[in-house]
Amino acid sequence: MGWNLVDFSQFWLYLFFYYVKFADSHTSVDDFLPHIHCSIIVLAFIKVLFFVRIFQEYGFLVQMIILTLGDLVPFQLGFTVSLVFFALCFCVLGTGIEEEIEEVTGPGFNGPFGFWLLQVYRISLGEIGVPQYDDIAAEEESWSRDTHIALIWLTWLCITYVNIIILLNFLIAVISSTYERVTATRDITEYQHKADLNEECY
Secondary structure, three states: HHHHHHHHHHHHHHHHHHHHHHHHOOEEEEEEEEHHHHHHHHOOOOHHHHHHHHHHHHHHHHHHHHHHHHHHHHHHHHHHHHHHHHHHHHHEEOOOOHHHHHHHOOOOOOHHHHHHHHHHHHOOOOOOOOEHHHHHHHOOOOHHHHOOOHHHHHHHHHHHHHHHHHHHHHHHHHHHHHHHHHHHHHHHHHHHHHHHHHHHHO
């Protein structure tokens, strides 16, 4: 079934390509070539993963990848909520944006929130940079300004603690649990994969 779905996807992809090329005179097919090529590469990769399952070591790896992606759904949701939360905190506090991030262009980066989200994401992956607050530091010295700067640093510390120390270690624990589960049923999974290939190809 998986093999057939990939083949059908490629078939409809080529139909779309020729429709754009011959039927739609207002759209250049060159505009869609990167999208189509990328989609074909992804489908080819899925097809390769489907067939390498017949080998014992690769079948174990493919099963590990599939189950890990499924087990990581709760983590992905929690991680996304955490990113949005801290990006909103940076937005409310008026934290400055790094110059490298400001140069990013594309969908989702038309407003400052996209830049803050990307900045929080980079910090969460270990690309730790000190928070920027030059405009706030330039204000007249006062208790309010000092409290504002302290809140920015507190938010930054919470990002490093929650997203790096807690969530990423939780990610390691989830993957380790999945590895143990796949290892425990390794022989059964191997024969199941071979049976699926026999059913699919014969």
